[in-house]
Amino acid sequence: SRIVGQRLGPLYGSQIVIDNRPGAGGHVGGELTAKSAPDGYTIMLGTTTHNAAYAMYSKLAYSPPKDLKPIVLLAESQGVLLVHPTVPVKSVKEFLALARARPGDLNYASAGPGSATHLMAELLKMVGGIKLTHIAYKGSGPAMIDLMSGHVETMVENVSTAAPHVKAAKVRALGVTSRTRDPNLPDVPTIAESGLPAYEAVPYYTMSTAAKTPPDIVRRLNGDIDAIVRHPELAARWNELGITPLGGSPEAAEQRNAVETAKWTKVIQTAGIRAD
Numbered sequence: 001s002r003i004v005g006q007r008l009g010p011l012y013g014s015q016i017v018i019d020n021r022p023g024a025g026g027h028v029g030g031e032l033t034a035k036s037a038p039d040g041y042t043i044m045l046g047t048t049t050h051n052a053a054y055a056m057y058s059k060l061a062y063s064p065p066k067d068l069k070p071i072v073l074l075a076e077s078q079g080v081l082l083v084h085p086t087v088p089v090k091s092v093k094e095f096l097a098l099a100r101a102r103p104g105d106l107n108y109a110s111a112g113p114g115s116a117t118h119l120m121a122e123l124l125k126m127v128g129g130i131k132l133t134h135i136a137y138k139g140s141g142p143a144m145i146d147l148m149s150g151h152v153e154t155m156v157e158n159v160s161t162a163a164p165h166v167k168a169a170k171v172r173a174l175g176v177t178s179r180t181r182d183p184n185l186p187d188v189p190t191i192a193e194s195g196l197p198a199y200e201a202v203p204y205y206t207m208s209t210a211a212k213t214p215p216d217i218v219r220r221l222n223g224d225i226d227a228i229v230r231h232p233e234l235a236a237r238w239n240e241l242g243i244t245p246l247g248g249s250p251e252a253a254e255q256r257n258a259v260e261t262a263k264w265t266k267v268i269q270t271a272g273i274r275a276d
Helices: 002-012 024-034 092-101 116-128 140-149 159-167 215-229 232-240 250-271
Strands: 044-046 068-077 079-083 107-110 133-136 154-158 172-176 204-210 243-245
Touching (some): 024 068, 068 215, 079 116, 116 154
């Protein structure tokens, strides 16, 4: 959002203010955006939690699909299944075999209940038919520290965060969560190609505004932000962040939301995840 804001401000001759609104997995900011004036002046960076995994919240004061209007499909990132080096597995197949032989014995860390790292691991449990014990942390940083120190055995983390630790041999990477390999970890296969073809988990980001914002304003914002996302000068920066820029129409963002909502609602309901 800061990268987009830095380029959007000069285009409109105005400063773009980044207003961090933590709480409820980002839904405090989502509610503020949904209830803002529908004039295009309040835009939010939406995550998978806002766009597709809101079923875990039963008491939201707004409805993400009804009260937010996607402007553009901004970008996506990939996760990677990690284990501490002492875990006696070197592939996804070996990991699944170990987990099936010791149901519930292996524990996994996450950045917190309902986080992308939590959801990616729960999808792995569901698709792989395994049982793992969840240990929730307050953020990915503490979770990764405990994984590297051996206090927890496994974790699904964003590639950009995990790659330096993988290259330093502090953790072992077994498989990336997307359909294609990640250029930051080119030797690490995908989980799908490693025996779980139904597995795919790709956290993604949108920019959205209040649902009743006029279509012409949404279209203008879409065109301007889309051009920023695709600008060749930003390619190296996106790669450094482990981000794949996407762009496209508002309709493309809405379609992605619909597909991902069906997927993650099933995971949330199967795992019984509640984040109220």
